[in-house]
Amino acid sequence: MEILIVGDVFSKLGRETFEKNLKRIKEKRNINFVIVNGENTTHGRGLNLGHYKWYMENKVNVITLGNHSYQNKSILTYINEVNNVVRPLNFPDNAPGKGYVTINYNGKKITVFQLIGTIFMNGELMKVGEISSPFVKAEELLNSVESDIYICDFHAEATSEKIAFGHYFTGKIDVIFGTHTHVQTSDARIINNETAYITDVGMTGALDGVIGVKKDIIIDRLVNKKNQVFSPEDKGLSQFSAIIVEIDDKTNQVKKIETIFIVE
Numbered sequence: 375m376e377i378l379i380v381g382d383v384f385s386k387l388g389r390e391t392f393e394k395n396l397k398r399i400k401e402k403r404n405i406n407f408v409i410v411n412g413e414n415t416t417h418g419r420g421l422n423l424g425h426y427k428w429y430m431e432n433k434v435n436v437i438t439l440g441n442h443s444y445q446n447k448s449i450l451t452y453i454n455e456v457n458n459v460v461r462p463l464n465f466p467d468n469a470p471g472k473g474y475v476t477i478n479y480n481g482k483k484i485t486v487f488q489l490i491g492t493i494f495m496n497g498e499l500m501k502v503g504e505i506s507s508p509f510v511k512a513e514e515l516l517n518s519v520e521s522d523i524y525i526c527d528f529h530a531e532a533t534s535e536k537i538a539f540g541h542y543f544t545g546k547i548d549v550i551f552g553t554h555t556h557v558q559t560s561d562a563r564i565i566n567n568e569t570a571y572i573t574d575v576g577m578t579g580a581l582d583g584v585i586g587v588k589k590d591i592i593i594d595r596l597v598n599k600k601n602q603v604f605s606p607e608d609k610g611l612s613q614f615s616a617i618i619v620e621i622d623d624k625t626n627q628v629k630k631i632e633t634i635f636i637v638e
């Protein structure tokens with residue numbers, strides 16, 4: 375089976391870019407399962423109900439979130455009701471939503487979970503409450519949830535934290551992909567022939583912003599210490615960032631990981 379995993383879809387340009395490329399890929403490939411990081415889907419901050427429904431129309435199987443999980447309050451109206459939206463598992467236990475989902479796909483159990491990093495993560499996170507160790511939480515999940523395939527979105531800033539996690543869980547988690555930096559890394563590989571790994575899938579949205587935001591706003595912040603109102607870049611060149619992981623139908627072993635990065 376082939377699993378398409380798309381990096382952080384950011385605002386309007388990200389949504390358009392996602393829809394167009396999903397169609398193109400599906401015309402050429404036999405994609406069985408689609409996972410998208412959707413934490414920036416709605417105006418760069420969060421995922422409202424309308425955009426959740428739009429993902430469903432596009433036949434997305436699982437949506438992961440991140441530090442922006444609850445920024446659009448609309449999510450609180452549906453996150454506990456749906457069974458395919460995942461927020462970080464190492465958020466406090468009483469945080470809205472689920473840290474993992476197990477989906478039955480053609481007789482196979484596919485468990486998708488998300489963890490959030492602990493290094494260089496910003497204040498947004500602190501509002502959620504105490505963040506547990508991603509390593510401990512992943513171990514707990516592997517010991518308590520039966521599954522044929524485990525897929526982890528490690529949403530983190532520090533490359534070192536993600537790489538260490540990848541090594542530690544080689545052979546235990548089948549696919550480990552990083553998100554959050556919005557920049558695709560060129561280190562996709564299968565570690566020890568067991569675990570498909572990439573430090574960051576990258577983002578889907580504007581190429582000429584600063585990780586999705588209008589560049590002038592961020593430059594003004596950094597150069598002049600100003601604090602202009604946040605605004606996504608929705609014009610100009612776009613980037614589509616994704617990976618496709620191939621899994622052997624008989625053995626459930628990962629066979630291949632390839633990166634996709636399209637600018638147009």
Ligand SMILES: [Fe+2]
Pocket residue numbers: 382413414440554556
């Ligand atoms: Fe993001």
Ligand SMILES: [Fe+2]
Pocket residue numbers: 413440441442529553554
């Ligand atoms: Fe993030």
